[in-house]
Amino acid sequence: MDDQTKSLIQNHIDTNDVCLFMKGTPDQPQCGFSMTVSNILKMLEINFKGVNVLEDQSLRDGIKVFSDWPTIPQLYIKKEFIGGCDIIKEMYESGELKKVCDDKGINYKK
Template sequence: MDDNTKNIIQNYIDNNDVCLFMKGTPDAPQCGFSMAVSNMLKILEVNFKGVNVLEDQNIREGIKVYSDWPTIPQLYIKKEFVGGCDIVKEMYENGELKKVLEDKGINFKN
């Protein structure tokens, strides 16, 4: 991954408390997994930045290298990689996602 791509990814993560690298946008997801994670965040009323990886092939491939995680979507909370769809779904279902948001001072609906 080139430095420019790495810097773009880093800026998204640094400047957004909750950042979701996804296919499509929160309002128009273009994959079921991206839609699932986006919907969980919406249900919790979390303010998050959706980054559409389909708009930039460098970011689409670069985020996989950056996180050392092979799939999209990828969720970051306060600069920390949380996981992809399966992990976020499990955390959502067992209440762990709320705990992480709470611990990191992110506002959400209880």
């Protein structure tokens, strides 16, 4: 991954408390997994930044290297990589996602 791509990814993570690297946008997800995570965040009314990896192939490849995680979407909360779709679904269903938000001071619908 080149330095420009790494800086772009780091900037998104540093400047957004909740950042979702996804295929498509929160309003128009381009894959079911991205839609699932985006919808979970919307149901919890969490303010988040959706980053469309389909707009830039180097970003799409780079985020996988950056996180050492092979799939998209990828959710970061307060600069910490939380996981992909299956992990976020499990965390949502178990209540763990709300706990992470509480611990990190992220507002959500209680």
